[in-house]
Amino acid sequence: MITGKKSLPLQHKKLYMAKNKKQLPLLENVTITDIAAEGKAIAKVNDIVVFVPFAVPGDVADLQVTRKKSSFMEARVVDIVKPSEIRQEPFCENFGICGGCKWQILPYAEQLKYKQNEVENNLRRIGKVQLPEISPILGSAKTIFYRNKLEFTFSNRRWRTFEEMNSAKEFDTMNAVGFHIPGMFDKVLDINKCWLQDDIQNRIRNEIRSYALQHALTFFDLRVQEGFLRTMMVRTTSTSELMLIVVFFYEDKIEREKLLQHLAEKFPEITSLLYVINSKANDTITDQTVHTFKGNDCIYEEMEGLRFKIGPKSFYQTNSDQAYELYKVARNFAGLTGNELVYDLYTGTGTIANFVAHSCRQVVGIEYVPEAIEDAKVNAALNGIENTLFFAGDMKDVLNAEFIRTHGKPDVIITDPPRAGMHEDVVKAMLLAEPERIVYVSCNPATQARDLNLLDEKYRVAAVQPVDMFPHTHHVENVVLLVHR
Numbered sequence: 001m002i003t004g005k006k007s008l009p010l011q012h013k014k015l016y017m018a019k020n021k022k023q024l025p026l027l028e029n030v031t032i033t034d035i036a037a038e039g040k041a042i043a044k045v046n047d048i049v050v051f052v053p054f055a056v057p058g059d060v061a062d063l064q065v066t067r068k069k070s071s072f073m074e075a076r077v078v079d080i081v082k083p084s085e086i087r088q089e090p091f092c093e094n095f096g097i098c099g100g101c102k103w104q105i106l107p108y109a110e111q112l113k114y115k116q117n118e119v120e121n122n123l124r125r126i127g128k129v130q131l132p133e134i135s136p137i138l139g140s141a142k143t144i145f146y147r148n149k150l151e152f153t154f155s156n157r158r159w160r161t162f163e164e165m166n167s168a169k170e171f172d173t174m175n176a177v178g179f180h181i182p183g184m185f186d187k188v189l190d191i192n193k194c195w196l197q198d199d200i201q202n203r204i205r206n207e208i209r210s211y212a213l214q215h216a217l218t219f220f221d222l223r224v225q226e227g228f229l230r231t232m233m234v235r236t237t238s239t240s241e242l243m244l245i246v247v248f249f250y251e252d253k254i255e256r257e258k259l260l261q262h263l264a265e266k267f268p269e270i271t272s273l274l275y276v277i278n279s280k281a282n283d284t285i286t287d288q289t290v291h292t293f294k295g296n297d298c299i300y301e302e303m304e305g306l307r308f309k310i311g312p313k314s315f316y317q318t319n320s321d322q323a324y325e326l327y328k329v330a331r332n333f334a335g336l337t338g339n340e341l342v343y344d345l346y347t348g349t350g351t352i353a354n355f356v357a358h359s360c361r362q363v364v365g366i367e368y369v370p371e372a373i374e375d376a377k378v379n380a381a382l383n384g385i386e387n388t389l390f391f392a393g394d395m396k397d398v399l400n401a402e403f404i405r406t407h408g409k410p411d412v413i414i415t416d417p418p419r420a421g422m423h424e425d426v427v428k429a430m431l432l433a434e435p436e437r438i439v440y441v442s443c444n445p446a447t448q449a450r451d452l453n454l455l456d457e458k459y460r461v462a463a464v465q466p467v468d469m470f471p472h473t474h475h476v477e478n479v480v481l482l483v484h485r
Contacts (some may be wrong), residue, residue, distance in 0.1 A: 092195050145198050154175070154232070160169070165335055207266055211259060241272070245274045250398075251277050274291060275290075308382075313371060339346050342413070346367060347367045412437045414438075
């Protein structure tokens with residue numbers, strides 16, 4: 001437990017106060033009472049709710065108001081007057097600056113409790129449907145180094161902490177490779193160690209920075225659109241394969257090859273060394289050509305004896321271990337006996353479709369991204385799965401009465417939509433199809449609850465299973481089983 005008055009490393013508070021022309025009040029000795037939606041802590045001052053990041057229930061803190069409305073306020077912690085008994089020290093030196101892992105100060109058991117509450121509150125408040133007892137959330141066995149993918153940005157506009165700016169320290173370089181500072185598109189926090197992925201990503205990133213500085217390679221300037229090194233991505237698998245993608249703003253064959261050869265020799269663990277020349281205004285590489293410098297053009301993940309091809313543009317759940325737990329829940333909820341026709345909506349690269357294919361008669365997968373559907377077909381062939389069909393197109397346009405007549409009425413629908421949830425036309429098509437069971441996998445319980453309300457006319461909620469995919473964040477996945485009334 002932390003004792004005594006402690007100032008938190010919140011790097012934006014002084015910047016805000018300096019820029020804000022109208023001085024907003026300082027609230028003293030405020031007790032934090034709960035956790036609200038999106039992970040912010042909450043307090044009440046004169047019956048007005050105050051939303052506060054980087055605080056935990058039980059903290060007594062001095063709060064600087066940053067936004068004031070008639071019905072609520074937003075504030076930042078200036079000082080912890082009395083720390084909560086459950087508050088713990090953050091383990092990362094970047095806590096409070098990079099914008100990620102905001103719940104490090106909350107013990108993992110408490111994180112799970114609040115995620116469980118978030119699911120239940122959303123389903124009851126927004127869904128307004130009758131619920132069974134909600135199963136206890138499935139926590140992640142790994143709470144650090146659990147991700148299989150991270151992306152970093154090169155920038156010549158390094159973010160300096162206020163401690164650095166107020167010191168007399170002079171910097172030899174303003175180059176950085178790390179994460180964007182929230183709300184500042186051109187500022188990057190230089191990252192020495194990130195706890196989200198296997199330490200190999202730290203060693204590779206730090207080596208690239210060291211080599212680039214030693215050889216005077218220029219880091220990207222997002223404002224003026226110039227500089228050689230732009231972004232990098234590291235992907236790992238449970239099978240010990242490793243993909244590194246280095247993105248350059250322009251081609252310089254000599255310098256590019258020297259850097260990539262250095263990395264290949266320094267890190268023999270890299271099984272897929274790729275590069276991209278991206279001269280566009282934005283960082284996305286989905287529309288760019290990916291070149292193979294050394295090794296394979298992909299890596300492979302394994303799950304329950306199945307192999308899944310992962311290319312540089314492929315989507316795959318970023319917590320591999322918990323993805324397996326999530327898919328097992330979905331398959332169990334589907335109640336497959338071997339005779340069912342299953343529709344897998346928002347199938348992505350067909351991971352769930354191929355995962356359940358051996359347990360049913362046929363799976364029909366639909367996905368908006370054509371490249372993802374091609375990956376789904378490859379993954380099916382890779383595993384000798386012959387009872388899957390995959391279709392590309394906008395879900396609300398593909399899934400209609402004619403499609404259902406052509407391919408048959410499904411016995412089970414598994415749906416795993418994006419955070420925005422399902423389009424109303426998709427919900428109507430599902431109601432028209434009238435499967436016996438719907439398994440709804442969601443990364444946003446709020447939009448899931450909205451959709452459950454729309455499905456309530458024909459379906460009752462039979463089971464609810466939250467799954468934690470992202471420790472130290474407020475994000476939570478939730479799986480709901482709906483049964484035809």
